[in-house]
Amino acid sequence: MPFDDLIVSAFAPALAAVQNGSIPGAVLGVVTASGERAVRFAGSAQIAPEQVPLARETWFDLASLTKVIFTTTRILRYVEDGQIGLDDPLASVIPDLRQYDLNAAERRLTFRQCLAHDTHLPAVEPLYTYGQDPQTLRAFVLQREWRPGPSVYSDNNFILLGIAIERLSGLPLLAQPLPGGLTFRPDPAQCAATELCTWRGRMIRGEVHDENAFALGGASGHAGLFGTIDGVLDFARTCLDGSGLASASIAAMRQRQVRTRTIGWEIAHAGWHGGDSCSGGTIGHTGFTGTGLWLDFERGLAWALLTNRVHPTRHRESGILALRRATGEAVMALFGNPKRES
Numbered sequence: 001m002p003f004d005d006l007i008v009s010a011f012a013p014a015l016a017a018v019q020n021g022s023i024p025g026a027v028l029g030v031v032t033a034s035g036e037r038a039v040r041f042a043g044s045a046q047i048a049p050e051q052v053p054l055a056r057e058t059w060f061d062l063a064s065l066t067k068v069i070f071t072t073t074r075i076l077r078y079v080e081d082g083q084i085g086l087d088d089p090l091a092s093v094i095p096d097l098r099q100y101d102l103n104a105a106e107r108r109l110t111f112r113q114c115l116a117h118d119t120h121l122p123a124v125e126p127l128y129t130y131g132q133d134p135q136t137l138r139a140f141v142l143q144r145e146w147r148p149g150p151s152v153y154s155d156n157n158f159i160l161l162g163i164a165i166e167r168l169s170g171l172p173l174l175a176q177p178l179p180g181g182l183t184f185r186p187d188p189a190q191c192a193a194t195e196l197c198t199w200r201g202r203m204i205r206g207e208v209h210d211e212n213a214f215a216l217g218g219a220s221g222h223a224g225l226f227g228t229i230d231g232v233l234d235f236a237r238t239c240l241d242g243s244g245l246a247s248a249s250i251a252a253m254r255q256r257q258v259r260t261r262t263i264g265w266e267i268a269h270a271g272w273h274g275g276d277s278c279s280g281g282t283i284g285h286t287g288f289t290g291t292g293l294w295l296d297f298e299r300g301l302a303w304a305l306l307t308n309r310v311h312p313t314r315h316r317e318s319g320i321l322a323l324r325r326a327t328g329e330a331v332m333a334l335f336g337n338p339k340r341e342s
Contacts, residue, residue, distance in 0.1 A: 004037075014327060018043035029232065031240075047312065060227060062227050066219075070176075119154065122154060237302070239302070254297065268282040281298060
């Protein structure tokens with residue numbers, strides 16, 4: 001059977017979700033470390049105010065996949081280059097972080113802690129409600145005294161990491177170089193629509209769905225990246241074959257740091273979005289708009305499911321968790337037991 005035909009059965013849950021109206025459109029891609037690739041897609045890039053068919057080349061708002069495809073990868077490259085260490089405080093790169101209180105807890109936050117979501121910062125803060133001037137909002141983030149709390153998955157960790165990348169590179173995020181199939185500035189006409197935004201007063205297509213990332217200038221360390229299915233799979237393959245990062249960086253991405261988190265990624269655990277049949281060392285991440293990427297290193301396999309499940313509104317049940325799990329189980333059923341690493 002041609003490899004491209006292999007994932008027809010794995011795409012069945014997504015196809016059913018499109019056909020029953022749970023989601024407007026979906027594209028599933030699978031890639032191996034050796035470069036074999038298969039893609040299936042169905043549905044619409046937009047259904048309101050008009051219908052636009054989805055294509056393999058459609059750009060999706062990757063939402064929190066930005067955290068792993070861009071931010072985590074870029075930080076690890078700076079570590080590889082010796083410009084920073086994972087256990088260095090962010091203040092070594094952002095000296096004005098809480099600059100009016102040199103004993104502030106935020107000044108002790110390290111790159112490792114932020115990447116692993118092992119900080120006291122809250123999950124999310126509606127920064128966009130404080131204004132839309134990007135530089136003022138960045139200053140607010142840097143000077144804000146965050147109330148202590150338990151470690152949670154936090155956009156704020158990655159907003160700070162995005163600011164660190166801007167300081168290290170000397171470039172705004174929108175100007176960062178990216179490989180083909182990934183961009184912060186897509187052509188709206190080639191994008192899957194997300195949500196009719198009541199705050200912006202329009203259907204969002206080709207601009208970041210996340211309100212905070214939009215208010216911060218259109219891109220942030222936690223959201224703003226767009227990608228095609230092939231762009232996402234290209235990135236995944238570089239992780240599988242080791243061509244994108246050094247072995248130490250890949251090891252950091254795979255090593256549990258706290259609970260279910262590694263450096264940047266989530267690691268397989270019971271009930272997670274990747275399904276329960278993947279290898280124990282599988283890592284993955286999801287995006288609020290309906291995206292997801294999983295890397296099973298023992299099988300030498302990665303799969304991405306990109307949907308626009310928030311279109312035309314997030315305020316309905318799309319069944320995305322069940323869909324992701326069913327897809328992961330179906331992919332694993334196709335590829336059998338993993339080859340254990342020596």
